[in-house]
Amino acid sequence: MSQLDKVLDHIDANLDASLERLFAFLRIASISTDPAHAQDCRRAAEHVKAELDGLGFAAEVHATPGHPVVLGHQQGEGKPSVLFYGHYDVQPVDPLDLWTNPPFEPRIETLADGSKVIRARGAADDKGQILTFLEAVRAWKAVTGDLPVNVSVLIEGEEEVGSVNLPAFVDANLDRLRADAVLVCDTNQWDADTPAITTGLRGLVHDEIIIRTADRDLHSGLFGGAAQNAIQVLAGVIAALRDGEGRITIPGFYDGVPEIPEEVREQWRGLGLDARTFLGPVGLSEPAGEKDRYVIEQIQSRPAFDINGIIGGYTGEGSKTVIPAQARAKITFRLVGEQNPVKVRDAFRAYVRSLIPADASVTFGAGDGAGAVSVPLDSPLLAKAAGALRDEWNKPPVTIGGGGSIPIIATFQNRLGATPLLVGFGLEDDRIHSPNEKYSLTNFHKGTRSWARILQALAE
């Protein structure tokens, strides 16, 4: 029996204990965007540090102007070095009444098809995925007392709010973070049976539009028909940001968006991912983006714009005949190719300003962001990981162009010169960022086994 086989057996035999550890992590309500949960974020960081210490890492919790960062090392001579990156923070849980169990009381559920899932906020994004790696490390240590490669682990607490303080932390700790590869487990598989390596990630710009009109809410009986209505102005702005063909109308927005080579489009067509297959499981049928693009292009190789939230005026029970003096909307852009996040934000704001009528004014939110990332397809790292994944899943991984954004990856690439290796075991129906988030129990188990294999492959 090879060392690797012993490690894999150890993982199989200790799955329940792995789950116990995951549940303890999931019980911490580390919602980074909500100041009321700052103490929970601190607890999550301390929890990660304790886990790393237990695995023989030299780990520390580092304060930042926001939530703390945890960094640990396990180094030996003459081995390649990898940096594993993940985040202990999670998305908010509202609307809470749509959850079938309390979001921070994890449990195993058996679905109608007999499959088992781990149900909790953070199960897939990203605590469950982090633990696939740490449990693989644990098995290697338990079986061999060592690791095939040198491993540093960096777990932050602000990924869900744009990793605002991490670039400065990276800059201040370049020597301690130096590695040949950055391993990230915060992405999806192709489908439940098919692993994937993500080689492109869309960039992200967050902003908020705040419209103000009169100096107070007005009575619509007295002023209706004459006074500017902040919601009407905001709706007009939002409607004008997209044309009838699904294109974003901001001047210069598509600058730096590359055309996908025809052979890649061909390959995508061959995957059989039509609109119904992709959108059907969430109750949709027709791609809402640019009309001349396949659904897979819309989500992988084209930029996107979304309104994430809107509020203004009276939103309580019943009715109130008010002309609201303020309305606001949270928005995000997904960027691809060479689209520059600062240029996109500035062009967006200039265009919105040009749409504001008399008696209305606009201000904006933080407007932070990061550009898109792409990993060279010819990297030897990719070949090694692909082999390991094929061994575990009995089929080769699909190379996917991206979709979600992990803003810090660009920083790792630029500052550390490390090649990102993005392997994750999430599924599209995991409901991350929604009520009833889940993570497949099979994927947690086989994900852990996959990392055990990848760690060995990277040493070869």
Next chain:
Amino acid sequence: MSQLDKVLDHIDANLDASLERLFAFLRIASISTDPAHAQDCRRAAEHVKAELDGLGFAAEVHATPGHPVVLGHQQGEGKPSVLFYGHYDVQPVDPLDLWTNPPFEPRIETLADGSKVIRARGAADDKGQILTFLEAVRAWKAVTGDLPVNVSVLIEGEEEVGSVNLPAFVDANLDRLRADAVLVCDTNQWDADTPAITTGLRGLVHDEIIIRTADRDLHSGLFGGAAQNAIQVLAGVIAALRDGEGRITIPGFYDGVPEIPEEVREQWRGLGLDARTFLGPVGLSEPAGEKDRYVIEQIQSRPAFDINGIIGGYTGEGSKTVIPAQARAKITFRLVGEQNPVKVRDAFRAYVRSLIPADASVTFGAGDGAGAVSVPLDSPLLAKAAGALRDEWNKPPVTIGGGGSIPIIATFQNRLGATPLLVGFGLEDDRIHSPNEKYSLTNFHKGTRSWARILQALAE
């Protein structure tokens, strides 16, 4: 000294006691739209009944399917009969943090210009205005032991939610409500120095637009660009309801809207109410309605459409990269002339349905409403009231075409055949329906004196 002079002196001498009674009424948080305040509405009704009993009325609290109605009578032989109508319910108070004092803890404030105001929710709309009438009644009773006319008083608790149960109550009590005139004190003066009689009220239609897209909120990283966004759809609908000229685009919407005679337009022009005069005090400058109409036309003789509130997606602190599956907006129409509220509602809904794209659906709210009201300008009642107001204010009242809506007035006109007499002492800057509602102390005092005069004039 005439009887009337004695009554007016009595009002002057007892102003502090009148204010005490008003404050006791204002302390009751009778927010009709919020089920959490149902008990407060009940308390407000009992409070009104006790006041009426104390004034020698035979008063009763009548249950309805909603909040109760209070009805009291004081009848003698051979006198004209009037029915006074008002409402004890008030608007919600949010956003609470914009109030400078707790909304149900009334107090007198001295403004920068030295004038005094009564600050509380309901101070102007409608508790303060109700008490101008009841305190006039009190003075007549105290000085003469009688009233110049027979008076019935009907105070309801659902005006702010469309008086949904009052028509049935009126139908069931026609004989007890019969009167020559319906007196209403829920309107404004022309300005601080000039009284007004309102002879037209715009109708009102309430509705809500609820857009649904996917069967759950989606992650904008995975689905952004491909999945329909409920807020985007809602914004598109709202934007499409109005054209670039400020006209409402619903087919047939303007059916039944009369053109104002040129001589009336001339008269309005002569009033010197330009856009800046009307809109300046609330921080606006340019009429937002139909571009070819004067501001006074926009608010008095033209229909209007407003979005009163909107909500969808993530509206908490920070950001959340979600594609919302639901968004909703509360809306109202103000109607004029012969516009039919049911036809307007149905045309609105049909038009909205025609705007809904693939993968989105729409449902609506209650959609209730009432048509516009106009009072004949040649009624002798108007002449009597105008004389009384002129005597009090030393200038004749302006006859104004309306603006706000009091849905039940049409019912009184149609079912009771009574002429409505709408006299109120509110001011445009009273912030009714907004934080920091107030009522001028001078207007409370002179309003009470005005009703004392009108009661005598109506007996002549």
